[in-house]
Amino acid sequence: MKPLLKLSGVSAGYNGDDVIRDVNLEVHAHDFLAIIGPNGGGKTTLLKVILGLLPIRTGAIEFPGLPAGLKSIGYLPQGGAFDASFPISVLDVVLSGLMGQMKLWQRVTKAQRQSALALLERTGLLPFAANPIGELSGGQKQRVFLCRALIHQPGLLILDEPNTYVDKGFEGELYRILQELNRSVAIMLVSHDVGTISSVVKTIACVNGRLHYHPSNKISSEMLTYYNCPVELIAHGTIPHRVLKNHS
Numbered sequence: 001m002k003p004l005l006k007l008s009g010v011s012a013g014y015n016g017d018d019v020i021r022d023v024n025l026e027v028h029a030h031d032f033l034a035i036i037g038p039n040g041g042g043k044t045t046l047l048k049v050i051l052g053l054l055p056i057r058t059g060a061i062e063f064p065g066l067p068a069g070l071k072s073i074g075y076l077p078q079g080g081a082f083d084a085s086f087p088i089s090v091l092d093v094v095l096s097g098l099m100g101q102m103k104l105w106q107r108v109t110k111a112q113r114q115s116a117l118a119l120l121e122r123t124g125l126l127p128f129a130a131n132p133i134g135e136l137s138g139g140q141k142q143r144v145f146l147c148r149a150l151i152h153q154p155g156l157l158i159l160d161e162p163n164t165y166v167d168k169g170f171e172g173e174l175y176r177i178l179q180e181l182n183r184s185v186a187i188m189l190v191s192h193d194v195g196t197i198s199s200v201v202k203t204i205a206c207v208n209g210r211l212h213y214h215p216s217n218k219i220s221s222e223m224l225t226y227y228n229c230p231v232e233l234i235a236h237g238t239i240p241h242r243v244l245k246n247h248s
């Protein structure tokens, strides 16, 4: 099976300085890959080059198993990256995820509307479908943006810190939804929360300038220390968990 996404010897950065160096990575159908690493290690930069938002200095990025290339990728940016004060309904935000696929003069079909409503139902937001997006909480908005990233049925879903704004009560449910989605869509997930995601994902890549790939979801402190990605125990609320420390 061809990989959906293939990076070969990719280096990229800003103002002439490489942030990620000689990155090699393949993502295949049904993969559920966590991208972890310290602050400033280059995780978001990696996503930017995959999404074509940042030019690469060396190497190649290909989408052999995604016939529509970038258009087959669903993306949930950090914090939604959407002006939520815009007077638009929750349902229309979800449907706006189809814009890249549709011609200017095309109208949303009944089937597309039904799909959007089904996604809202799946994420517990159906009662809010007609509400202005600005009226929702941060966590609820993040769920709407997840639906928006899914509405065009991507082959690969990329999420940058999806739990940042999600209410704690929905975090477990979010991971459950992602695991269910993973039956039909490959997922790449950037996260700092090593403890939680290791039980959810299938494989792990640690990005710290270079990318170190682990074909398993088991994370040990030794492994992270070896790759210069030390972890520490912290507690949010009552449950302590491991997160990545800043690099010295």
Ligand SMILES: Nc1ncnc2c1ncn2[C@@H]1O[C@H](COP(=O)(O)OP(=O)(O)OP(=O)(O)O)[C@@H](O)[C@H]1O
Pocket (backbone or CB within 6 Å): 014, 015, 019, 037, 038, 039, 040, 041, 042, 043, 044, 045, 046
């Ligand atoms: N637009 C930019 N211009 C210049 N430097 C940038 C830009 N964006 C990021 N950087 C720098 O690139 C490095 C990597 O940043 P990046 O956001 O990719 O890291 P990250 O691993 O996603 O970090 P975090 O975990 O804090 O989100 C950092 O040193 C950052 O300051």
